[in-house]
Amino acid sequence: MRTFALMFCAIVLSAIGAKSASAIAPFQVEFYKLYVNDHPDKEFSAYVKKEAKCNVCHQGKKPGPHRNAYGKQLAELLDAKTDKKDKEKIQAALAKVAEMPSDPEDDKSPTFGELIAKSKLPGGDLEKSKEEPKDEEKK
Numbered sequence: 001m002r003t004f005a006l007m008f009c010a011i012v013l014s015a016i017g018a019k020s021a022s023a024i025a026p027f028q029v030e031f032y033k034l035y036v037n038d039h040p041d042k043e044f045s046a047y048v049k050k051e052a053k054c055n056v057c058h059q060g061k062k063p064g065p066h067r068n069a070y071g072k073q074l075a076e077l078l079d080a081k082t083d084k085k086d087k088e089k090i091q092a093a094l095a096k097v098a099e100m101p102s103d104p105e106d107d108k109s110p111t112f113g114e115l116i117a118k119s120k121l122p123g124g125d126l127e128k129s130k131e132e133p134k135d136e137e138k139k
Contacts, residue, residue, distance in 0.1 A: 044119035068123030
């Protein structure tokens with residue numbers, strides 16, 4: 001019985017810790033509303049929701065402060081603590097970033113929005129986004 005109680009406490013504590021990682025769930029919800037839920041490519045929609053998830057914006061295996069190119073642009077416009085309840089600001093930031101070139105050094109690169117429309121992740125290849133960032137990319 002004591003072992004069961006300890007295991008239960010461990011599970012509860014880990015669940016509480018896991019919830020803190022979803023501090024920007026409202027950003028993901030608004031992204032899905034704008035670009036994924038009604039996307040004509042249903043396979044892409046499922047891929048984003050089941051495979052890409054946090055790596056639409058984040059770099060590395062665990063969600064955290066490291067972002068890919070798309071996430072970096074959104075982070076310039078949104079603050080996870082103060083903006084997470086402001087749906088209008090989130091939608092405006094998503095729309096503004098959609099118009100930006102996916103390669104900041106190449107104005108002729110496709111915009112993030114164009115990539116999404118072509119059923120591509122805005123932050124780049126999923127496998128690359130899952131790689132842990134190099135030291136110079138961590139900033």
